[in-house]
Amino acid sequence: MNGERHTLAAEPHHTLLEVLREEMGLTGTKHGCELGECGACTVLVDGAPILSCLTLPIEIGDREVTTVEGLAKGPDLDPLQIAFAEEAAAQCGYCTPGMLLAAKALLERTPLPSREQIEHAISGNLCRCTGYTAIYEAIEKAAKRA
Amino acid sequence: MSELSVVGRRTPKVNVWGHLTGTVRYADDIALPRMLYGRLLRSTQTHARIRRIDTSRALAHPGVVAVCTGADMPEKMGIMPSTQDETALAVGKVRYVGEPVAAVAAVDEDTAYEALALIDVEYEPLEPILTIEDALAREDVRVHEDSGRPANVFKEVHLEFGDVDGGFAQAVHVEDGWYFFEGNTHAPLETHASVASCDGDGKLTLWTSTQVPHYLHRELEKVLGLARSRIRVIATPNGGAFGGKSDPFAHEFAACWLSMRTKRPVKFTLDREEVFYAHRGRHPVLMRLRCGVRKDGELTAVHFQSYLDGGAYASYGIATTYYTGALMTVTYRLPAYKFDGVRVYTNKPPCGPKRGHGTTQPRYAFECHLDKIAERLGLDPIAYRQRILQPPNSRTVNGLRITSMGLGECLEQVKRATRFSERHGRLPRGKGVGAAGSAYISGAGLPIYWNEMPHSGAAVKIDRGGGVTVYCGTAEIGQGSDHVLATVTAEQLGVLPEDVHVVSGDTSLAPVDLGSYSSRVTFMAGNAVREAAGRLRALVASAAAEKLGVPADRIALALGRVYDLADPAKAMSFAEAAVLAEAANGTLVAVGSYTPPKGIGGDFKGAGVGPTPAYSYQAAVAEVSVDLDTGVVTVDRITSAHDCGRALNPPSVEGQIEGSAYMGYGEAIGEEQVFRGGLHKKPSLLDYKLPTSLDTPEMRAIVVESIDAEGPFGAKEAGEGPLNPIIPAIANAVYDAIGVRFDETPITPAKVLDALSRNRARVGPDGLASLKDPKAALRRLQAAR
Numbered sequence: 001m002n003g004e005r006h007t008l009a010a011e012p013h014h015t016l017l018e019v020l021r022e023e024m025g026l027t028g029t030k031h032g033c034e035l036g037e038c039g040a041c042t043v044l045v046d047g048a049p050i051l052s053c054l055t056l057p058i059e060i061g062d063r064e065v066t067t068v069e070g071l072a073k074g075p076d077l078d079p080l081q082i083a084f085a086e087e088a089a090a091q092c093g094y095c096t097p098g099m100l101l102a103a104k105a106l107l108e109r110t111p112l113p114s115r116e117q118i119e120h121a122i123s124g125n126l127c128r129c130t131g132y133t134a135i136y137e138a139i140e141k142a143a144k145r146a
Numbered sequence: 147m148s149e150l151s152v153v154g155r156r157t158p159k160v161n162v163w164g165h166l167t168g169t170v171r172y173a174d175d176i177a178l179p180r181m182l183y184g185r186l187l188r189s190t191q192t193h194a195r196i197r198r199i200d201t202s203r204a205l206a207h208p209g210v211v212a213v214c215t216g217a218d219m220p221e222k223m224g225i226m227p228s229t230q231d232e233t234a235l236a237v238g239k240v241r242y243v244g245e246p247v248a249a250v251a252a253v254d255e256d257t258a259y260e261a262l263a264l265i266d267v268e269y270e271p272l273e274p275i276l277t278i279e280d281a282l283a284r285e286d287v288r289v290h291e292d293s294g295r296p297a298n299v300f301k302e303v304h305l306e307f308g309d310v311d312g313g314f315a316q317a318v319h320v321e322d323g324w325y326f327f328e329g330n331t332h333a334p335l336e337t338h339a340s341v342a343s344c345d346g347d348g349k350l351t352l353w354t355s356t357q358v359p360h361y362l363h364r365e366l367e368k369v370l371g372l373a374r375s376r377i378r379v380i381a382t383p384n385g386g387a388f389g390g391k392s393d394p395f396a397h398e399f400a401a402c403w404l405s406m407r408t409k410r411p412v413k414f415t416l417d418r419e420e421v422f423y424a425h426r427g428r429h430p431v432l433m434r435l436r437c438g439v440r441k442d443g444e445l446t447a448v449h450f451q452s453y454l455d456g457g458a459y460a461s462y463g464i465a466t467t468y469y470t471g472a473l474m475t476v477t478y479r480l481p482a483y484k485f486d487g488v489r490v491y492t493n494k495p496p497c498g499p500k501r502g503h504g505t506t507q508p509r510y511a512f513e514c515h516l517d518k519i520a521e522r523l524g525l526d527p528i529a530y531r532q533r534i535l536q537p538p539n540s541r542t543v544n545g546l547r548i549t550s551m552g553l554g555e556c557l558e559q560v561k562r563a564t565r566f567s568e569r570h571g572r573l574p575r576g577k578g579v580g581a582a583g584s585a586y587i588s589g590a591g592l593p594i595y596w597n598e599m600p601h602s603g604a605a606v607k608i609d610r611g612g613g614v615t616v617y618c619g620t621a622e623i624g625q626g627s628d629h630v631l632a633t634v635t636a637e638q639l640g641v642l643p644e645d646v647h648v649v650s651g652d653t654s655l656a657p658v659d660l661g662s663y664s665s666r667v668t669f670m671a672g673n674a675v676r677e678a679a680g681r682l683r684a685l686v687a688s689a690a691a692e693k694l695g696v697p698a699d700r701i702a703l704a705l706g707r708v709y710d711l712a713d714p715a716k717a718m719s720f721a722e723a724a725v726l727a728e729a730a731n732g733t734l735v736a737v738g739s740y741t742p743p744k745g746i747g748g749d750f751k752g753a754g755v756g757p758t759p760a761y762s763y764q765a766a767v768a769e770v771s772v773d774l775d776t777g778v779v780t781v782d783r784i785t786s787a788h789d790c791g792r793a794l795n796p797p798s799v800e801g802q803i804e805g806s807a808y809m810g811y812g813e814a815i816g817e818e819q820v821f822r823g824g825l826h827k828k829p830s831l832l833d834y835k836l837p838t839s840l841d842t843p844e845m846r847a848i849v850v851e852s853i854d855a856e857g858p859f860g861a862k863e864a865g866e867g868p869l870n871p872i873i874p875a876i877a878n879a880v881y882d883a884i885g886v887r888f889d890e891t892p893i894t895p896a897k898v899l900d901a902l903s904r905n906r907a908r909v910g911p912d913g914l915a916s917l918k919d920p921k922a923a924l925r926r927l928q929a930a931r
Contacts, residue, residue: 011256027175028168030385032335033418037831040335068168081166085158088797091805092624093165094335094385100166119839126831128335128386129624130801131808132839133847 001026002070010057017041017052020067028068028097032126039125042098043067049105049124068097071104079142080104089138091129099125103139112143151704153637153794153859159629160643161383161622173339173355173382178411181341182211182251184401185258186414187265188423189240189247192276192824193289193493194269196238196247204250204264209257212404213265215248219403221369225361225393225498227595229300229460231290232496234369234399240269241289241458242495243824244423249400251412274493274824278432278453279914281490289458289491298491300456301467303752307475307543308482313447317438321519324434326890326911327507329455330817331427332500333836336385337418342401343411350402351378355385357392357621358661361594363653365394370402377402381651387623388809389499392663393426393461422829426498427819429466429489430455431507432911435515443523443530447482450474450508453914454489454497461498463489465590465755469504472756474512475542476585477553477763478534483543493824499663501809502869505586513582513874514889517881527570527878528561528581528765538852545748546756550862552789552852553583556765559787559848564767570882576772580878583765586867588791588857589666591742591757600739601666603657604674606635606682608734612706612721614639615647616679619659620671622650625865626798627667633794634672634858638679639686640703641720657737665863668794669759670740672858677738682727685734689726690718743856760854760862763789766807766871768843770879777899779815779880784872787848791862796849802864803847810872812837816892 001024010019020026020043032040034053041052044066071078080100083089090096099122106113106121113121118139119132127135164170201213216237224230236247248265252258273287281289281298289298314320340354350372356362359381367374384391397414405412416424432453438446452470456463471485502509520530531553536542538551560581561567569579593601604618616635620627632646649655659671683703690708691698694716702711709717728734747757766786772779784807793799816835820827828834853860877888886901889910901909 021175022177025177026168027171030172030335031174031337031415033831035418035830035832038335038836068166072167077166084166085162086156088159088162088801090159090162090165091626091801092334092336092384092386093162093170094172094624096165097168123838123840126335126836126838128333128388128809128836129805131804131845132842133804133845134797134801135839 001065002067012058015053016055016057016060019057020052026067026069030094030097039098039102040095042101042125044101044105047105047108049102066101068100071100078104079145080139083138083142087134087138087141089130089134095125095127099127099135107143107146111146150637150859151640152633152643154792154796156797157643157795159626159798160632160646160648161628170383172336172385173341173353174415176341176353178341178343181411181413182253182404182408183255183258184249184251184397184404184412184414185262186246186396186400187248187262189236189243189245191240191269191271192243192274193272194240195272196236196240197268197270199248200266201248203266204261207261207264209253210250210261211253212251212408213248214400214403219369219399223365223369223394224460225462225594226460226464229464232459234396242493243826244495245458246396249404251404251408276492276494276821276824278455278490281492289493293491300460300489300491301464303467303471303485303487305471305752306484310447310449310482310484313482314438316440317446318441319522320436320438321515322436323515323889324911324913325511325514327431327510328891329428329430329497329819330813331422331425331819332388332390333834334386334388334390337416337421338391338395338397338424339415340398340401341411341413342405344405344409349376350406351380352398352402353380353382354398355391356381357384357387357623357663359621359651359653360619360658360660362394362398366402369399370406378654381621384621384623388501389503389663390426392661393498395424418831419829422826423495425457425495425819426461428500428506429497431470432914433508433511435511437515437519439519443519443525444534445478445480448474448480449484452487452508455492456489457492457494457496459496461496466499466504468752468755470508472544473505473585474508475544476546476548476761477536477583478531479536480543494821501806501866502586503664506870506873509584509870510874510877510891513584513871514877517580517878526567528557528566531583532557544756545753547746549760549856550791550852550854551763552850553585553763553765555850556763556787556789557583559850560765560767560785563785563846563848564769566767573882576774576883578879578881578883579767579769580875580882581765581767582871582874582878584867584870585761585763586863586870587664587758588669588760588762588863589758590664591746592754593660600674600741602659602670602674603737603739604671604678605657605735605737606675606678608682608724610725610728612719612724613647614641614645615649616675617649617656618671618675619653619656620650620667621662623662625662625802626795627662627671629798630668630672630794631675634675635679637859638676638683639720640708641706665866668861668863669857672861673740674738676858678736681736681738682734685727685731686723689730690723693718693726759856760791762862762864762867764867764871766875768872768875768879770876770883772880772883772898774902777895777902779893779898781811781815781843781876783844783846784811785846785848786868786871787850788864788868789850789852790864791854791857792851792860793849794859794861799849799864800847803868804845806868807845807872808837808842810869811843811876814873814876814891814893816894818892
């Protein structure tokens, strides 16, 4: 979990989202719809974005989970975080953790994505505030800087 | 005025870093020791009497700590003092599926869910009222027996200004048509959440996702019977709101009541389905619009009628009703105007304010109507609008004061950016461009409860290290209000926005601001903060002037320096100047406040809705492609220009323009809060589709600055107005593409295909389905009483 090893017991029917938020205090991961529709609960498992509201912790096993709290490396923010601030890509900020992680996964496999690739990569993450334009611009800016 | 140092610069929002690192605390992120988890039991009935509620089995369930029902909080409440028709939990009757009936607090969420199934409610079903027509006609079935009005009428408004009959008599043409705007909902990504904690001394703190901490504070006092001096409301950062978090809600009262009884913190977090029942979203409105025009297109008279489906309770409905009529006059010259509005009760979740509150629906009708008039007169739709503009610094026929007015410039900008005039009416079948203009308020001229106090208050403090803190009761809902407070403070004191701490939304710490609704914060809180920080600026400048030996009026404050304008080498740091100022004056705290000027509206019953210190203006052009085989409308691009007075932070204004275009696009092409009988058809994000990145049109935002004389540094609103032109612009573009007028929303593929296959020139209502003459029906109802 964000580079640390954790062993924990949880109710078998509780989702990864609930366990992250309520057992581990990782409240940066958000609840939005309970159905896997909004993407606010997106986390990375071995670098791939998954919906933590549709995942049971037992499925994780020994795999590496990254939440928004693990995006910065120590005091150094990820280029995506800086670009999101500069481009005003976060308004209410509720979709932002999931959006950042979806973008992180994209840039890991496609360092210089096209606008269309960005649109596809975040199409499972709803944003109700920005209209997405500022988010595209932030991801493009981070990609160029990396 | 010296040059601006931070206003107008592209600065990251001061509160953005918590959003990016996961450290910001929304209400649901709060966890306190011994906290209990609350859940609401909701009505399964559309309209029913509650014969009996038995909570004993739930209370006996292991892990359940407390239960409450409507009988525990019977006091009437509601956001508007004159129309309080709600209780925290249902008393005696339920009026829609999903209405809160009882609440439980348990040791964990699973137990709370289990307890809901153990509450026995016996209902006596009543016939439901589900349509505007039934609501008007059915004297025998009442959603509210004690409304004091005929049938299910909640509010009726009739206003007339100027010589309406004379105006129509002068007209060479009267454009007459019906429109229907379907209801829809805000769907903020954050579901509503609250945590209440009652301490040993009996003082209560409520952390809650709300836009209106001050109004909620008042309602908590009334319903809980606890003095406001013992209640602290903290509006947590909201994960979006858009009007949906501006009423007092059942879960807020239940959290408080259960915490007061158990002396333990209690948290409620609504699930997504519950948010669709909490609603307070866009009213479905049926409208009739008649416009008299001269040969040259000049409007001679307008008669507008609106029928609002209000759902089960008042919410802001009295204001919504007036708003459907009030702002029709502020965009184009209008010598005579008549408005009839009726809002009815139905057995559906209550409607309320959604971004554009009550003005979005009539603006859609009006701008589609102008498109028809322009076509009839053979005029370019944008040039036509520019010809009939309401002038700046004028009065409208209904008494509204217009000051700065950038609609003409907005129209010009979108026309040029899209080459509108060269393309309109000239694109191949299936492709179209459409335009619309609109306006909105920078805050309501009157508060929700009558009082003579300021609408916004602020305090600014400078500490001995040069640190600055601003305190203001505004609610951060993602619109960037904290950054507005920081930017205005920083500009006045010559520091950077990131050097300003913001304390907002806290009824104990911050002076009252009426809340984040009606796009009032930038203008009103901005002016309050500007005054407070300006007073400190004078003290700092004077202390520095004395030390530097130059006249105080030559002192400038910028970017952390205090210096002599004539000789910038004569300078000191802001922190040094602050120490001198505190030594000379004592503790550096100053307050400021803002009250809208008097005399900005008319003098008649109902004149309270519509006035504002400054109107914002917008124009948009939509470019669409209509697939003639599938009926799918693709909006290729939206170009939207907004007169915000001055952009305090341009990225924030652009973000509001783009976000508004996004939301308007969703309303135009698909979002709808609709029912099968009394059951919500799509109470989930699986069924209620929000546009994704793949759906959303390309957007171009254009900022127009008219520099308002009364706004803080010239600023006006940006949060709501830019939604208003989007929907009619899309409808007009669809007409340009396929020659079908969409006089109802949303414009779905099924409707498009149906129109194309049956060669229909128009999709829309022809009046009230069952009432040929609705006004006569109302008169009969009144006479019968």
